[in-house]
Amino acid sequence: MGTLALRTRGLGKTFRVKRKEAGLSASFRSLWKPNWETKEAVRGIDLTVREGETVAFLGPNGAGKSTTIKMLSGILHPSYGEAEVLGFTPWKEREELAYRIGTVFGQKSQLWYHLPPIDTFELIGTVYELKRDEFAKRRNDLIERFELGPYLHTPVRKLSLGERMRCEIAASMLHRPKLLFMDEPTIGLDAVVKQRIRELIRERNRKEGTTVFLTSHDAGDVESLCSRAIVIHHGGVLLDEPVERMRREVLSRKNVTLKLAEGADPSGLPEIDGAEWEKADGGYCLAVDLKRTTIERVLGELIGRVGFTDVNVEDPPLEEIIKHIYGLKARTEEEEP
């Protein structure tokens, strides 16, 4: 059993939002008599993560993932509960903890927009009080590994999203954080860049033992990067288990989408064992159960029998997976009253 990287006990965050009905009169009413509503973003969650683990923190939009990461990195103060991250209480010892953690927010940039990434790297070197020679060595190493050389001196505003994200992640690793919080680091990226970023993160975890705590909407991130998955929904933990097991139980589906060739008859689509046809946007989708068949076998059945111009094999969206987990949980609870 390794050392604890983070631990929370009943950690929760509520906030008040003004509730307003539509229309002008409601706007006036809300001026005099605002109707406040308390929302529970995170509902007393208990988490334990050990050093060196790669944990996927999953959930649909609004489940409380980002709020949890922000509490654990010291940005937000919780409404109740406790947390200890690398021995610090994040919101009380924010600056001290900051030296030891790295953060990547896929939808926010830490790079100075009009300046080349190398300038932000220099700033980070000073802000994290890195020794000059150590910093230069580390920076050069990351530039090489992340292949940042060609655009290191290009203003950030001129970089593509993929190039910028690689710079963002390299920037968050300059100070050798022991724990890396990543909030949707692959959002909006194409498949090739996603894969490259996953490899780079995995490499840091292997080489330096960096603990990775990552939120994502992409089942691919979870499968190729994480050893453990925690699923939260409505602010509470729904599932916490190794990705291997999750893959067997709930990530055992793939969607194969076909774009039929002109003149192909949809009524001639063959019945395939372990797969079910569904109508999808712009084509037909086969929901494949990998516990019963393989992608290879399914494609083999299709080729020559159905005329199609394009085929796409992908993971089902996370929302669908969570619905599936809900279904499984409900069934288990019914069976074990």
Next chain:
Amino acid sequence: MSEARGRWAFARRPAGARWASAGRKAAAVGRIAFRHQLAYKTDFALRGFFLLFILFVFIQLWSAAYGGDFEKVISGFTLKQIVWYLVFTEALTLAAPPVCSRIEEEVKNGDVAIRLVRPQSYLNYHFSVFSSEALTRFAVHLAVGSAIAWPFVGPPDFGYGWFGLLALSAGALTVTFLLLMLVGLCAFWVEETSGLYFVLQKLQFTIGGMLLPIDLMPEWLQRVCAWLPFQAALYFPARMGVQFDGELLTRQLAIQAAWIAVLAIAVNRMYRRGVTKLHVNGG
């Protein structure tokens, strides 16, 4: 975990080392903010043009008030002193970057998170960016303002006036920063700070002495102004620039220092309280 704490307990370093480290970080942020603002060339040009325009209008107005008489003295000010006074107050006013709207924007779009994950004080960061931008803009505006005032009313030969102006300008900009921060930090509680900013700006314009020296105001209002921080942000340096007085300079520096201390405590307390209320939007 305890071993990790011991090695990284930066807060337990001696105060001198902590201040030196904060200073190095502030200087680094200041340097990068300086380079970053050079990208906004159009903004600089527009601001310079606007400054030329308003100073031209003021010169016409005050020339009419003085009947074009360069010897005439109104409440202790000649026409030349009034015009240069306005150059100094305008240069200082337009030097301040929009801190309030920046903080409000940071809270609204969630970018405040990026500031708070760094081992640097949030206030220290904003002060560094503000100082870097304000000092650059102040220098540019002084040059632009001089370009129009000089041909109309002659060179600014006010003895040690320039020394007085520069000595009080650093404190004046610090007071401005703290006042803007007090309003900007309200964004941690309320959704909109532009109303409060509007009030602050108009107070600076009037009882801060931007449009006319406080000496020209009714006596009761001068007594009120003496108890408010606004005069330390504009009136003190601009008046010292055109009417140097060594003894008064010492007193005004002391008043500025006192306001900086009071406002810094208020800003610090407000930040500490506000950050516990913060709700960061957007993913």
